[in-house]
Amino acid sequence: MAEIRFEKVSKKFGTKTIIKDLDLTIEDGSFTVMIGPSGCGKTTLLRMIAGIGPQTSGKIYLDGKDISDIPPAKRNVAMVFQNYAIYPTMTVRENIEFGLKNNKVPKEERDRLVREVTESVGIDDLLERKPNTLSGGQRQRIALARAMIKKPKVFLMDEPLSNLDAKLRSGMRTELIELHKRLKTTFVYVTHDQIEAMSMASHIILMNDGEIIQSDSPRDIYNNPKNLFTAQFIGSPQMNVLKAAGNEISFCFRPEKVHMSIEASNLFYCRKGEIVTKEMLGSETLYQIRFEGQSVMVKSLDDNFQEGPIYISVDKQDILLFDIDDKIIPPHSTQHEQWLNIIGGVTYA
Numbered sequence: 526m527a528e529i530r531f532e533k534v535s536k537k538f539g540t541k542t543i544i545k546d547l548d549l550t551i552e553d554g555s556f557t558v559m560i561g562p563s564g565c566g567k568t569t570l571l572r573m574i575a576g577i578g579p580q581t582s583g584k585i586y587l588d589g590k591d592i593s594d595i596p597p598a599k600r601n602v603a604m605v606f607q608n609y610a611i612y613p614t615m616t617v618r619e620n621i622e623f624g625l626k627n628n629k630v631p632k633e634e635r636d637r638l639v640r641e642v643t644e645s646v647g648i649d650d651l652l653e654r655k656p657n658t659l660s661g662g663q664r665q666r667i668a669l670a671r672a673m674i675k676k677p678k679v680f681l682m683d684e685p686l687s688n689l690d691a692k693l694r695s696g697m698r699t700e701l702i703e704l705h706k707r708l709k710t711t712f713v714y715v716t717h718d719q720i721e722a723m724s725m726a727s728h729i730i731l732m733n734d735g736e737i738i739q740s741d742s743p744r745d746i747y748n749n750p751k752n753l754f755t756a757q758f759i760g761s762p763q764m765n766v767l768k769a770a771g772n773e774i775s776f777c778f779r780p781e782k783v784h785m786s787i788e789a790s791n792l793f794y795c796r797k798g799e800i801v802t803k804e805m806l807g808s809e810t811l812y813q814i815r816f817e818g819q820s821v822m823v824k825s826l827d828d829n830f831q832e833g834p835i836y837i838s839v840d841k842q843d844i845l846l847f848d849i850d851d852k853i854i855p856p857h858s859t860q861h862e863q864w865l866n867i868i869g870g871v872t873y874a
């Protein structure tokens with residue numbers, strides 16, 4: 526068991542409040558990803574769990590036990606940092622067994638544990654090397670192995686893949702998912718990259734300005750955003766947002782939900798526009814379409830459309846509406862239906 530619970534936790538730096546009265550539960554065994562724009566407080570939150578940047582007020586519980594006054598080394602959590610924090614003068618082995626040596630774990634036991642964790646992350650053949658002779662991906666694995674060897678109840682990871690190139694990053698994502706499956710330990714993973722969040726998380730916590738904006742499964746955070754911030758933050762390219770009803774309503778749809786056609790369609794929302802840019806992504810193509818003074822992005826499997834006139838249409842069920850306070854107007858509600866009738870009114874024959 527390793528459930529983490531925040532109770533009315535606040536964090537100040539000097540007089541500046543970064544996090545205020547935060548309540549939060551991170552489920553035991555979950556792969557929880559904290560995501561949000563740079564500066565929103567993700568690292569601050571992780572450091573509070575680790576105990577290396579304690580909260581100003583409030584309590585943090587691990588398995589129901591108040592750990593607020595327990596020093597970092599005794600919390601049974603391990604943190605993997607963005608810059609790995611590896612000692613350059615030590616070999617891979619020395620880096621990994623450092624903590625164990627400090628705790629006077631006998632050599633035989635150390636050797637066994639080092640073998641176990643390095644095999645697990647695939648660096649068991651690099652033990653006598655110095656970190657500066659290794660690639661970014663290999664160094665990242667050292668940091669992981671060093672965290673794993675403590676057999677922590679919780680893994681905290683702060684943008685651990687952000688220094689790796691795109692291809693390696695995607696490979697490491699898969700490995701982390703597998704690692705989590707094997708260890709069944711609680712993972713708390715911080716990133717500003719929504720693709721990382723969507724692909725790895727069992728649960729996503731989206732933050733902004735020190736507050737939790739939405740906490741949900743990846744599926745729900747994508748399909749059922751509760752507010753406009755979530756709708757726009759999650760998804761690439763971004764959700765299309767049009768203002769309607771004199772700016773009272775945000776009328777939104779995802780780029781992959783737009784149909785393009787040479788002739789007008791009989792779908793609910795159909796508009797005539799013009800393709801202004803076309804971007805080939807490989808399996809998909811991204812079109813920028815301008816209509817009625819607005820611009821939308823469309824992601825399509827069809828790369829045959831050329832710049833020039835085009836019809837775009839969106840099905841009723843793929844339209845999300847947000848009110849003037851950026852809150853979702855529940856789909857299928859009467860209110861939603863009424864607004865759609867007001868906004869969607871015009872269709873091109």
Ligand SMILES: Nc1ncnc2c1ncn2[C@@H]1O[C@H](COP(=O)(O)OP(=O)(O)O)[C@@H](O)[C@H]1O
Nearest residue numbers: 538539543561562563564565566567568569570
């Ligand atoms: N040691 C510090 N002293 C003063 N302000 C800090 C300190 N650490 C972080 N902050 C501020 O707290 C806010 C949240 O920072 P951080 O948790 O690092 O954000 P994130 O990890 O989401 O990018 C930022 O405004 C940052 O400037």
Ligand SMILES: [Mg+2]
Nearest residue numbers: 567568569683
């Ligand atoms: Mg950070």
